[in-house]
Amino acid sequence: MKAVITVVGKDTVGILAKVSAVCSEYEANVVEVSQSVLQDMFAMIMLVELRKKNFGELSATLEKLGDENNLKIHSMHEDIFNSMHKI
Amino acid sequence: MLETRDILETINMIDNENLDVRTITMGISLLDCMDENIDKACQKVYDKVCLSAKNLVKTGEDIEEEYGIPIINKRISVTPIGMVSAPCKNKDITKFAKALDKAADTLGVNFIGGYSALVQKGFASGDKELIRSIPEALATTERVCSSVNIGSTKAGINMDAVKLMGQVVKDTAELTKDRECIGAAKLVVFCNAPEDNPFMAGAFHGVGEADKVINVGVSGPGVVRAALTKCGSHNISELADVIKKTAFKITRMGQLVAQQASKRLDVPFGIVDLSLAPTPAVGDSVAYILEEMGLEGCGCHGTTAALAMLNDAVKKGGVMASSRVGGLSGAFIPVSEDAGMIAAAENKYLDITKLECMTAVCSVGLDMIIIPGDTEADVISAVIADEAAIGMVNSKTTAVRLIPAVGKKAGETLNFGGLLGYGPVMELRKGSPSKFIGRGGQIPAPLQSLKN
Incomplete structure (x- = not known):
C-alpha cells in the first residue's frame, strides 16, 4: 500500500532524518518527498510504499515522534486523498 | 503527485473540523x-x-x-x-x-x-x-x-x-x-420513512432490501462551516457552490469507506447517506453553518431560506460523489445534539413553531426536542400529525422525536450525555387538539398535481 505522511510544525534540525529513520525501521520505501513553508510553518509531505501489516505500527511510532518533537505527524492511506480530491 | 494543499486540507478537516464517518x-x-x-x-x-x-x-x-x-x-x-x-x-x-x-x-x-x-x-x-x-x-x-x-x-x-x-x-x-x-x-x-436509513434512532431494514447490506452515513457540519468562514462577502449562489464542493469531498470519503467495508465484510454496498449530522461538540453544528451565512441566531427570520439552500446544496454535491445515495440525505436539525441549536433555543431564537417550519425544508423533522413533562398525550399526537402532514404533502421524510421531560417545566434542562447531548425544555403551543385527535381514521393521501 501507499501512504501519505505529513509533518507540520516549527522548523527544526533533523526532522527529515528522524522521520526517514522510522520509515526505514518499518521497511517503508520513500517514493516522493515535498517540502514547503506555509504561514511560517514547516510542512513536509512524503509518499511511502510499505506492507499493509506494518502501517499501524509505523503510524503509531510517527505520532509519538511528533509528540516528542512538537510536530503534528499524520500517516494516512493514499486512497483517501485520491478519492477526495480527484474525480 | 497529490497537491500539498489538498493533503493539508483533508488533514485539517479531520483534525480541526470534526470530519468523520458517522456510522457504518x-x-x-x-x-x-x-x-x-x-x-x-x-x-x-x-x-x-x-x-x-x-x-x-x-x-x-x-x-x-x-x-x-x-x-x-x-x-x-x-x-x-x-x-x-x-x-x-x-x-x-x-x-x-x-x-x-x-x-x-x-x-x-x-x-x-x-x-x-x-x-x-x-x-x-x-x-x-x-x-x-x-x-x-x-x-x-x-x-x-x-x-x-x-x-x-x-x-x-x-x-x-x-x-x-x-x-x-x-x-x-x-x-x-x-x-x-x-x-x-x-x-x-x-x-415517508426511508428503508435504507443508516442513522439512529430511525434505522430499520426495509422489506425490499437485500438479505444483508452496508449503508454508510457521513457527517461534517464543521467542515462546511469552516469552508463558509473563508467565503467573506460571497453572494448566496457562491456560498451554495462552496457547500456543494465541500459535500462532494465529504461524500467521497464516505463512499470509499462504504466500498471498503462492503468488500471486507462480503456484504453488498447499499447507499451512502449524505447527511450533515451534528454532534454536541462545538464546531460540529448545523446551526452554526446557518449563522455563518449571516443570520444573527439560528431561528431568526431567514433561517428557513438558509436551511433550504444548505439542504439542497449538500445533496447536489453529494450525489455526484457516490454511486448510490439514499437514506435521509440532507441537513439534520436535532436540537439537543447540536451546540448551536441548544444555544439558539436557550436564547429564544428558536421555538417549536420555527422548528416546525424549518422541517419543511430540512432532511428529517422535529428531532430531539425536549418538551414539558406534563404535556398531554393528545398534544404530542397533534405535533406528530402536523409534522407528518408536512412530509406527506411535500413528498419528503419527516419525523418526530420528542422527549417529554417528566417532572420538568419549560426552561429547565435535560442532559442525556454523549452524542444525544442536552437541551432546554421547550414550550409548546396553547390549546387542546383532543377532539381532533380523538376522531381517529385516516387523512387521505394528497393530490399530486394542482400544487399551489
Whole structure:
C-alpha cells in the first residue's frame, strides 16, 4: 500500500532524518518527498510504499515522534486523498 | 503527485473540523427468522444478527486505523420487528427487543434499530401489540431503537396510529424518568420513512432490501462551516457552490469507506447517506453553518431560506460523489445534539413553531426536542400529525422525536450525555387538539398535481 505522511510544525534540525529513520525501521520505501513553508510553518509531505501489516505500527511510532518533537505527524492511506480530491 | 494543499486540507478537516464517518450500519433481514414459538424466533434473530455482523466492529476499526478516518459508530438495522413477530400471538413481544439488545451487546455495536412497525395505512397482525410494547422494550434495553411509520404520501396519515403514538411517547419517557427520559430519545415517529436509513434512532431494514447490506452515513457540519468562514462577502449562489464542493469531498470519503467495508465484510454496498449530522461538540453544528451565512441566531427570520439552500446544496454535491445515495440525505436539525441549536433555543431564537417550519425544508423533522413533562398525550399526537402532514404533502421524510421531560417545566434542562447531548425544555403551543385527535381514521393521501 501507499501512504501519505505529513509533518507540520516549527522548523527544526533533523526532522527529515528522524522521520526517514522510522520509515526505514518499518521497511517503508520513500517514493516522493515535498517540502514547503506555509504561514511560517514547516510542512513536509512524503509518499511511502510499505506492507499493509506494518502501517499501524509505523503510524503509531510517527505520532509519538511528533509528540516528542512538537510536530503534528499524520500517516494516512493514499486512497483517501485520491478519492477526495480527484474525480 | 497529490497537491500539498489538498493533503493539508483533508488533514485539517479531520483534525480541526470534526470530519468523520458517522456510522457504518449493517442492514440485516430477519424475514427468515419468523416462528410461531416466540422463544425460537428470538433465538433465530439473535443467531442471525450475531452471525451476519460478527466482523462488523472489527472491520470498522481496521478501516479506521488503515485510512486514518474516525468512524464513530458501528450499528445494525433489522427488518421491522412488527413483521417478524406477527406469527407469535399473544406473547410478550419485548422478548425480541431483549434478543436484539443481547446481540448488540455481544457484537459491541452501540445501537440496533428496527423495533419498528409500518402502519401508514392500517395495522397488520402484530403491529398494535408491538407499538404498545415500545415503552417497556425501550425501558428494559439499552441499545435498541424503535420507529413507527404512521404516514406516507401514497397512503395518507393513519390517525389511529397517531393517537396511539402520542401515548406511547409519553409512556416511554415515564418509564425511563430515572434516566433523563432516555427511552423517548430512542423512538422516532415517521412519515415517508426511508428503508435504507443508516442513522439512529430511525434505522430499520426495509422489506425490499437485500438479505444483508452496508449503508454508510457521513457527517461534517464543521467542515462546511469552516469552508463558509473563508467565503467573506460571497453572494448566496457562491456560498451554495462552496457547500456543494465541500459535500462532494465529504461524500467521497464516505463512499470509499462504504466500498471498503462492503468488500471486507462480503456484504453488498447499499447507499451512502449524505447527511450533515451534528454532534454536541462545538464546531460540529448545523446551526452554526446557518449563522455563518449571516443570520444573527439560528431561528431568526431567514433561517428557513438558509436551511433550504444548505439542504439542497449538500445533496447536489453529494450525489455526484457516490454511486448510490439514499437514506435521509440532507441537513439534520436535532436540537439537543447540536451546540448551536441548544444555544439558539436557550436564547429564544428558536421555538417549536420555527422548528416546525424549518422541517419543511430540512432532511428529517422535529428531532430531539425536549418538551414539558406534563404535556398531554393528545398534544404530542397533534405535533406528530402536523409534522407528518408536512412530509406527506411535500413528498419528503419527516419525523418526530420528542422527549417529554417528566417532572420538568419549560426552561429547565435535560442532559442525556454523549452524542444525544442536552437541551432546554421547550414550550409548546396553547390549546387542546383532543377532539381532533380523538376522531381517529385516516387523512387521505394528497393530490399530486394542482400544487399551489
